[in-house]
Amino acid sequence: MSKNIILIGFMGVGKGRTARSLAAKTGRYTVDTDDLIETKVKMKIRDIFAEHGESYFRQLEQETADWLQKNVRQTIVSTGGGFFQVRNIRKLGRVVYLHSSVDGIFEAVMQHPKAKKKIKKRPLLQDLEKAKALFVHRLPLYRKVADVEISVEGREIDEVVAELMGSLKKK
Ligand code: S3P
Secondary structure (H helix, E strand, O other), X not given: OOOOEEEEOOOOOOHHHHHHHHHHHXXXXXXXXHHHHHHHHOOOHHHHHHHHOHHHHHHHHHHHHHHHHXXXXXXXEEOOOOHHHOXXXXXXXXXXXXXXXXXXXXXXXXXXXXXXXHHHOOHHHOOHHHHHHHHHHHHHHHHHHOOEEEEOOOOOHHHHHHHHHHHHHHO
């Protein structure tokens, strides 16, 4: 496992949490593309969307992908839900798609103690019907770019991470 591990998947599926657990188990560092973007432009994601629009945010994601490709090795990278659309996604490392049904994702987000905050910070989660349509549109696209798919629905994080590490070893 010498390459970066890139975790992709829909909003709220648990990419950050999985990345932190995987980092702890492998002794690697982890970075998150939304955090890198927020730090670079000194703005929160929702303010970037509100003030500059989604296409500017996508441009920032592409710049981040270019930076990762050039500079980052042996790292666990958690990504924003739309990051997988960058041109060079497959050049960044092993791509792992974390899957859950959309209802499973919404349920988990709603049950979270900080549900309100989790929804508020995500511009594309404001309208649930639109978010569902986005999930349906993206599902085959996530699967197309991924090396590995891991189901996270209703599973303990340790089990997910163990399966992930096992399937990457086999590749
Ligand atoms: C987005 C997902 C968000 C964030 C932005 C756009 C998307 O990240 O990058 O709000 O297009 O799905 P999370 O997947 O961490 O919520």
